[in-house]
Amino acid sequence: MFTFLVKRLVQALVVMFVISLVAFAIQDNLGDPLRELVGQSVSEAERDALRTEMGLNDPFMVKYGRFISKAVQGDLGNSYFFKRPVVDVILDKLVATLELVFAASLIIVVVSIPLGVYSAIHPNSALTKVIMGFSIVGISIPVFLTAIMLMYVFSIELGWLPSFGRGETANLLGWESGFFTLDGLAHLILPSISLASIMLPLFIRLVRSEMLEALSTEYVKFARAKGLAQNKVYYQHALKNTMLPVITVGGVQIGTMVAYTILTETVFQWPGTGFLFLEAINRVDTPLITAYVIFVGLIFVVTNTLVDLLYGLINPTVNLTGKGA
Template sequence: MFAFVIRRIIQSLFVILVIGFIGFAIKHQIGDPVRDLVGISVSKAERDALREQLGLNDPFMSQYVRFMKNAVHGDLGMSFFYKKPTLEVIVKKAPATLELVFVSSLIIIFLSIPAGVYAAIRPRSWLTRFIMGASIVGVSIPVFLTAILLIYVFSVELGWLPSYGRGATVSLWGWETGLLTIDGWKHLILPSIALSSIMLPLFIRLIRSEMMEVLQSEYVKYAWAKGLAPRRVYFVHAFKNTLLPVITVGGVQLGILIAYTILTETVFQWQGMGFMFLEAVERSDTTLLVAYMMVVGVVFVAVNTMVDIIYGLVNPTVRIAGRK
């Protein structure tokens, strides 16, 4: 198991190096840092001196190595617009995005598991047909259209929930959270539902298909033959083995869910990392764009590495296959 973990960590470090190389290449090719730092009145000689001082005349690989060394120490450059370190800007925006992803993940978990299991156990019931039909519709509708529809129904027509913003927040050990205020929860409901609509149909169909396959296996038939209670057969013998592929897909989709917050945060004017990313695009803040890509890439790699390790603990055959 130790060798398996070490291999996964080495692979993750290699992926992070590749992400850093792509990010630095984008930063190197797009925009001119000297032009963004100084005004138009600065002479060419002063620009050349500043370029030399910043090391922009060094070879590409030398600049890349310097960039990665700084990144290891948490220095991803200065934002041209905010005039602050990019990591500081991202950390300030991160709580809004993480809370949105957290609540959306809870919605996905607590709705997809009972719906998927029921659809597998009762495949011909009218409720199963409704669930599967709704999941097809959910997959087909883009998230921004779902968000606009929710705003129209619950904010414009009914007036039950706010349509934009994050609401009131409180500081908890430096973490600005809206989970401890009623107004924060009111503002969080619609964005969370809109964001969860991306992955919820996928997980319902995945759990249903895996559960139906497991229910046809020999050990489940043997459990029925032993006369075990239906609840024990479904949730101990069948559902437990359904979770293996769900854990794998869930780890990958969690990173994708963070990326999808860009559309959701834009519609709801949610002041998170996704909204910050679009603002950085509009302002041509290349340093902040690259820092965002690095942070999201590292989070994505870390989550997938943890999922691989958990999967290896649950299913020993993965470690054996990896060794071969």
């Protein structure tokens, strides 16, 4: 286990280095940050002097070296627009994004596992055909279109749910969240369903396929031959082994959902990191853009490592070190 941790740590550092290099390299192609910092009346000479003062005219490797030396100390720069460290700006918005991802993950778990298991146990039923048809349609519809349709039906036509914003929040044990108020929950329903629609069809089909494979294994056949109750065979033997690949894929998709919140947060004006990222692009706030890309990459790296560890703990037959017995 220790060898695996060291190996993954080295891999994570290499991946984060590459991500930081790519994120820093693209910022020069995003436009002129001075456009938002100074007015139209500022002369070109003053602009050049300000660029020199900010280090924008330095060679790329000089700028990147300066960035890395500060980044290893936790300093990713200051936002041009907010006039604050970009880490603080992102952390302020992170709570809202994690709240949305958590709600979407709950929907995925609560819906996909029962539907996937039912579809595997009753592969020829009419309900299974409906579920599979729904999953195909769900995979085909973009998340922003799902968000717009939900908003039109439930906010505009029926007027049941709010169409934008985060709603009222409350603080519980230091966690400021909309989960603790009725207004916050009402604002959370449509965005979380929209975000869940990205992964929900995938997980329904994944649970179904893994469950079908588990039901065809020898140990399940042996359990049936022993006369065990069907529910015990399904839920104690087959479902337990079905969850191993689901956990692996689920952990990886958490990072994907954080990245996909850009579309959901834009449609619903949700005040999270995704909406912040788009605003940073419009304002050419390059330090904030670079920090966001690095932040999303870090989430992917951390979640992948944790999933590998969790998979090894759940399934002791997995050799984390990759060495033979």
